[in-house]
Amino acid sequence: MTVPTISTEDLRELLERGTPLTVLDVRPAAERAEWSIPGSVHADAYEALRRADPTALADFHPTNGDRVVTVCAAGKTSRLAAERLRARGLDAVSLEGGMRAWSLAWNSAEVPCPGSTARIVQLRRAGKGCLSYLIGSNGAAVVIDASLDPQVYHRVADTHGWRIRTALETHVHADHLSRARALAADTGARLCLPATDRVSFEYEPLNDGDTVRVGSSALRVLRTPGHTPESTCYLLDDRALFTGDTLFLAAVGRPDLEATTEQSESRAHVLYASLQRLVALPPDTVILPAHTSEPVAFDGRPISATLRQVRARTLLLRETEERFVSQILTRLPPTPPNHHRIVALNEAGTLPDDPTELEAGANRCAVA
Numbered sequence: 001m002t003v004p005t006i007s008t009e010d011l012r013e014l015l016e017r018g019t020p021l022t023v024l025d026v027r028p029a030a031e032r033a034e035w036s037i038p039g040s041v042h043a044d045a046y047e048a049l050r051r052a053d054p055t056a057l058a059d060f061h062p063t064n065g066d067r068v069v070t071v072c073a074a075g076k077t078s079r080l081a082a083e084r085l086r087a088r089g090l091d092a093v094s095l096e097g098g099m100r101a102w103s104l105a106w107n108s109a110e111v112p113c114p115g116s117t118a119r120i121v122q123l124r125r126a127g128k129g130c131l132s133y134l135i136g137s138n139g140a141a142v143v144i145d146a147s148l149d150p151q152v153y154h155r156v157a158d159t160h161g162w163r164i165r166t167a168l169e170t171h172v173h174a175d176h177l178s179r180a181r182a183l184a185a186d187t188g189a190r191l192c193l194p195a196t197d198r199v200s201f202e203y204e205p206l207n208d209g210d211t212v213r214v215g216s217s218a219l220r221v222l223r224t225p226g227h228t229p230e231s232t233c234y235l236l237d238d239r240a241l242f243t244g245d246t247l248f249l250a251a252v253g254r255p256d257l258e259a260t261t262e263q264s265e266s267r268a269h270v271l272y273a274s275l276q277r278l279v280a281l282p283p284d285t286v287i288l289p290a291h292t293s294e295p296v297a298f299d300g301r302p303i304s305a306t307l308r309q310v311r312a313r314t315l316l317l318r319e320t321e322e323r324f325v326s327q328i329l330t331r332l333p334p335t336p337p338n339h340h341r342i343v344a345l346n347e348a349g350t351l352p353d354d355p356t357e358l359e360a361g362a363n364r365c366a367v368a
C-alpha cells in the first residue's frame with residue numbers, strides 16, 4: 001500500500017491555522033522525551049510496528065478531528081503506523097522525514113515593545129527551539145541570529161513592507177547552522193558580527209558601544225563575553241535586549257563549548273561580569289534570547305520576559321562570583337550533538353546541502 005505523506009511545511013501551516021488533527025508520535029518514549037511536536041500524543045508502538053504485531057495501535061483513536069499525522073524519527077516507522085490506521089479506515093498520513101525534517105518547522109509571534117517605534121517579530125524553529133528576530137522600522141529591517149531558510153525572513157519582511165538591510169549574529173553558534181551569511185547574500189543586506197578572528201569570511205565587525213540603525217530605531221552593541229569570547233547582546237531603543245545565548249528566561253549561557261577546563265572556568269568569571277552588566281539595565285527591559293528549551297507551541301505568543309522576571313527566576317544571577325562559577329561548572333548539560341562540526345561550518349560560513357542531519361536534537365546552550 002502506498003501511504004500518503006505530508007511535508008513539514010504543510011503540517012506547519014495546518015498547525016498555524018489551527019486545523020483540527022491529531023499528531024501521533026510513535027517513537028520510543030526516551031526519544032520523545034528529548035523533543036516532540038507541541039500538542040502531539042504518544043503511543044509507545046515503535047517495537048510493535050517494527051515486528052508487525054497485529055495489536056499495534058489497535059486501541060488508538062484520534063483526539064482532535066478525523067485526521068491523523070503519524071511521526072517517528074526519520075519517517076519510516078510512521079509509514080507503518082499510518083498504513084495500520086488507514087487499514088482501519090482512518091484518515092492517516094505520515095510526516096515526511098520525521099522529526100529530523102520537523103527540525104525546520106517554524107512559527108512566529110509579534111513581541112510587544114512599549115516605548116520603541118520598531119516592531120519585533122520572533123521567528124521560532126518550533127522543532128528545535130532556535131529563536132531569531134526580525135525587527136522592522138520605517139520600511140527597513142534587521143534580522144538577528146537567522147536559523148531558518150533566508151526565504152522565510154524574506155517572506156515575513158515582505159508582508160510587513162520591510163526590506164532586510166542588515167543580518168546580525170550574537171555569536172558563533174554551536175547548535176544550529178547560521179543562515180546569516182546566506183541571508184545577507186540573498187537579500188544584499190550587510191552582514192555584521194561581533195568583532196572576532198574566529199570566522200574566515202568577510203563581515204562588518206561590531207564593537208562595544210557601536211550602533212546599528214534600523215529605520216528610525218537603533219540597536220546598541222553590548223559586548224558580553226562568557227558563553228563564547230565574542231558573545232554580544234543588542235539593545236533596541238533602550239527597551240528590548242537580544243541576548244543570544246548569554247542570558248535566557250530562566251538560565252544563563254554555558255561557558256564550556258570549544259573550551260578546555262581552565263578556559264571554561266575563566267569564561268565563567270567573564271560571563272559573571274557580563275551578566276552583572278545586563279542585570280543593571282532597567283527592570284522593564286524585554287529579554288529576548290536565542291533559544292528556548294521547550295518545543296514551541298503554535299500559539300502566536302512570544303517567548304520573552306522582563307528583566308525583572310528573569311532575575312526572579314534565575315537563581316544563578318543572585319550568586320556571588322565564586323559560587324556562580326562553581327555552580328555553573330558543576331551543572332553543565334551534555335554537549336550539543338555534532339557541535340564541533342557545526343562550529344567549524346559556522347566559522348567557515350558554509351551550509352551543507354541537508355542541514356537537518358547535523359542539527360537533529362534539542363539545543364543545549366543553557367545552564368539553569
Ligand SMILES: [Fe+2]
Nearest residue numbers: 173174245365
Ligand atoms: Fe550558543
